[in-house]
Amino acid sequence: MRDPDVLRFTRTPDPMPDGWIHDYLARFRSDDRAGWAVMQDEQLVGYAVTGPIDREGLEVELGYAVSPWGRGRGVATETLRQLTQWAFDQGLKRVTALISVDNPASSRVAEKVGYTFEGVLRSMHHRGEDREDLQSWSILPGELDPSRGSPS
Ligand SMILES: CC(C)(COP(=O)(O)OP(=O)(O)OC[C@H]1O[C@@H](n2cnc3c(N)ncnc32)[C@H](O)[C@@H]1OP(=O)(O)O)[C@@H](O)C(=O)NCCC(=O)NCCS
Numbered sequence: 001m002r003d004p005d006v007l008r009f010t011r012t013p014d015p016m017p018d019g020w021i022h023d024y025l026a027r028f029r030s031d032d033r034a035g036w037a038v039m040q041d042e043q044l045v046g047y048a049v050t051g052p053i054d055r056e057g058l059e060v061e062l063g064y065a066v067s068p069w070g071r072g073r074g075v076a077t078e079t080l081r082q083l084t085q086w087a088f089d090q091g092l093k094r095v096t097a098l099i100s101v102d103n104p105a106s107s108r109v110a111e112k113v114g115y116t117f118e119g120v121l122r123s124m125h126h127r128g129e130d131r132e133d134l135q136s137w138s139i140l141p142g143e144l145d146p147s148r149g150s151p152s
Pocket of ligand 1: 005010067071073098099104105106
């Protein structure tokens with residue numbers, strides 16, 4: 001999580017306060033959110049998380065990051081594909097990803113999985129005093145193409 005691109009494009013605080021990771025992990029101890037380690041050949045290559053799961057509105061925002069040593073091999077694409085399938089298996093009806101306009105690799109991942117680009121949300125709160133223009137991508141049940149996103 002201290003990788004410069006992870007700090008740039010996720011809501012991980014920079015600098016990361018002492019003990020922050022413990023508070024962050026505690027968020028995943030309820031049904032409200034879910035998170036996974038992404039493993040390949042028994043090596044950690046990333047993580048995948050949900051935001052707060054809206055069980056009434058049946059919506060969720062997803063997030064993901066791949067370790068520098070795992071990038072460029074389709075790991076994020078397969079991760080997002082599996083995470084999205086998991087969300088639909090939970091009965092959710094709309095799944096979103098909010099992606100910085102300066103993060104074309106992540107936009108490409110969403111596109112490859114079958115997400116639809118909806119537009120740019122301007123000056124969204126990112127973290128601390130930072131604001132970002134974020135692309136909104138979404139996918140609905142039936143739009144996930146299982147043939148996409150196979151790891152290379
Ligand atoms: C974005 C990130 C998740 C991508 O992970 P990855 O495992 O390398 O992604 P994949 O290999 O599945 O796919 C990346 C795609 O982006 C493309 N890509 C990479 N850099 C690109 C760039 N600068 N411009 C356009 N496309 C780019 C790749 O070519 C590939 O597409 P292709 O299969 O059509 O060739 C990873 O770089 C990362 O963790 N970044 C930091 C954290 C982050 O940004 N998380 C997402 C927050 S929304």
